Amino acid sequence: MQTAEMTRIDxxxxxxxxxxxxxKIKEQEKNRRxxxxxxxxxxxxxxxxxxxxLEEGYGLSRxxxxxxxxxxxxxxxxxxETGVDHHVVSVEYAKMILTEAGFDRNEETQILEAVFMHNTDGLSKPGLPVLLFRADKLSRACYSCEAYEDCYWKTEDKNKGVSY
Ligand SMILES: [Fe+2]
Ligand SMILES: [Fe+2]
Structure with a gap:
């Protein structure tokens, strides 16, 4: 079933x-450990x-x-090809894609801010940036990863067990 709320996501x-x-990313990463x-x-x-x-009552839309x-x-x-930090390039492409999907200027500004901060100082900004930053880190199954020892994440940052 499709809800109207997610039409722009589609x-x-x-x-x-x-x-x-x-x-392109899928192809680049096909042999990635x-x-x-x-x-x-x-x-x-x-x-x-x-x-x-939902748990923390941020009230942001899906x-x-x-x-x-x-x-x-x-x-x-x-x-x-470029070596440029991916959060910077993501913002450039995201802006175009969001406009084409029908997001308005205000929504775009909020989403682009979160994308820009997701790898750097997202924790410092309540709302969408902090949610994206935390979810990105929490999404990784370090606790069952074969490359655990070689991963560049600091030991204290690795997920030691299931949270979500
Ligand atoms: Fe990232
Ligand atoms: Fe990510």
Whole structure:
């Protein structure tokens, strides 16, 4: 069943630029030992962020949360060519995709801020940035990862057990 509330999320999923970037990342990461940044990761982040939103009473809409989660890592597609930090490139592509999906200027500003902060200082900003930052980290199953010892995450940051 489809609810009207998520129609713009489906537009993001079907967006040709989004599909091209996600496809490129999938190809780049097909032999990756560490965590991947595929659609599964995006959906994990979206759902965890939405759970946090409900549990902690942030009152954000599903569309705002899912849009930020789907778009936060798309800039990774260009790391091999440009070396530019992916959160910066993600913002550029996300802006275009959000407009095409029908998000207004105010919504875009909030989503882009969260995407921009997701790898840096997202914890310092309540609302969507902190939800995206936390869900991104919580989404990783470090506790059953074969590459645990070699992962660049600090030991104290790795998820030692299931939270969500
Ligand atoms: Fe990221
Ligand atoms: Fe991520």
């Amino acid at each position: 537009k993001i999923i079907k967006n040709s630029t989004f599909q091209a970037l996600i496809g 560490f965590c991947r940044h595929d659609i599964g990761h995006c959906m994990d982040v979206a759902r965890i962020a939405y759970i946090l939103n 569309e705002m949360i899912y849009a930020a989660a789907l778009l936060h890592d798309i800039g990774r597609a260009e790391i091999p």
